[in-house]
Amino acid sequence: MSERLDASIADSLGVYVHWPFCLSICPYCDFNVHVFKNVDQDSWLKAYAAEIQHLGNLTDYAHPVTSVFFGGGTPSLVRPDILEGVLNEIASVWGLAQNAEISLEANPVGLDRPLLEDLKRAGITRFSMGVQSLDDEALSFLGRTHNAADAISAFALARDLFEYTSLDLIYSRPDQTVAAWAAELTTALALAPDHLSAYQLTIEQGTNFGKLHQAGRLTLPDEDVQIGLYDITQSLCHDVGLVTYEVSNHARPGHESRHNIQCWQGAPYIGIGPGAHGRIDIGGQRHASIGIKQPAAWLASTSDISVGHGLASLECLSNEEVFEERLMFGLRLVDGVSFSDIFKNTTAPDGALGPAKIDFLVGAGLLEDRRDRLVATRSGRLVLDRLVAELLIA
Incomplete structure (x- = not known):
């Protein structure tokens, strides 16, 4: 790093x-x-x-x-x-x-x-x-x-x-x-x-x-x-x-x-502007925010004193959703994801990251299991969406 x-x-x-x-x-x-x-x-x-x-x-x-x-x-x-x-x-x-x-x-x-x-x-x-x-x-x-x-x-x-x-x-x-x-x-x-x-x-x-x-x-x-x-x-x-x-x-x-x-890596980020996405923490829970998409509507909403902001939605994510996002984005990195980080304040869906599944994907040359890290190989990164889907199902 x-x-x-x-x-x-x-x-x-x-x-x-x-x-x-x-x-x-x-x-x-x-x-x-x-x-x-x-x-x-x-x-x-x-x-x-x-x-x-x-x-x-x-x-x-x-x-x-x-x-x-x-x-x-x-x-x-x-x-x-x-x-x-x-x-x-x-x-x-x-x-x-x-x-x-x-x-x-x-x-x-x-x-x-x-x-x-x-x-x-x-x-x-x-x-x-x-x-x-x-x-x-x-x-x-x-x-x-x-x-x-x-x-x-x-x-x-x-x-x-x-x-x-x-x-x-x-x-x-x-x-x-x-x-x-x-x-x-x-x-x-x-x-x-x-x-x-x-x-x-x-x-x-x-x-x-x-x-x-x-x-x-x-x-x-x-x-x-x-x-x-x-x-x-x-x-x-x-x-x-x-x-x-x-x-x-x-x-x-x-x-x-x-x-x-x-x-x-799963750090929070604040989205500002029309259609901007964010991942923010409120009361210790991760929330997904999305701004109003149309610029004129976003601009009007922020200046309306009865509203005062341009958010179209603010949704509390479940621990399972946070886990899935950390896995999906973390595997984009050549260094992969840390098991200790990905499981922190999250909950894996039933059957996700099963040892037998990981062993199979390692054997197929799509993953490397490096003690505390899960890393997509060069071949795995070429089919990353499919790889993540495989890891998330039982």
């Missing part, structure tokens, strides 16, 4: 802030995003502040926030003074740890040195750029509004200013070969990112890609090619010192995403 990541989640507390606007909507995206136009950002700061105050009244954490993640959407569209205002509100309610990780997702379009300097002054410590590809034809296919040269130039500026930088890429695109992906990934790695998130393209219902796929006009590479693409990703990242620490994430030691690690 890296020095930057605390082996214990006892004092970890994250905040996720959702900005629901983009300049355009990508055809593969099923996130809660809307086209950016006529947005009064000052009203959004007031709404974020109201939500933070409301959730602060619900929770009683004895330790400060250790990570804040501005996601979206395209949070680099947010004025730096608005971001700083949100951070000030978080600090006033829960406190902000001195070494807190403050992440911001960004699109290469519109980034210049003055803006990046303002973002750093506002408190951003980790800069994550959604490049998605360094092939101009692929970028057009993915609906991106930048080209490879834009991305390379913007990332070079970010690397000069931020101690922690990350690139997002999408692979396993239609007709993509292992050789072509290897060449593209090599170009990306030459930019010397501290962190790389490489995601296989998935087809989501309701997206433009989903409609094309349903009509038979878009087909992903077959399973053997997808495995080859995954394997070359692990190999090339390893060769340049980017260690695989999660199914899709690679980092130089000390540059892992602390916020995501905390969430995968």
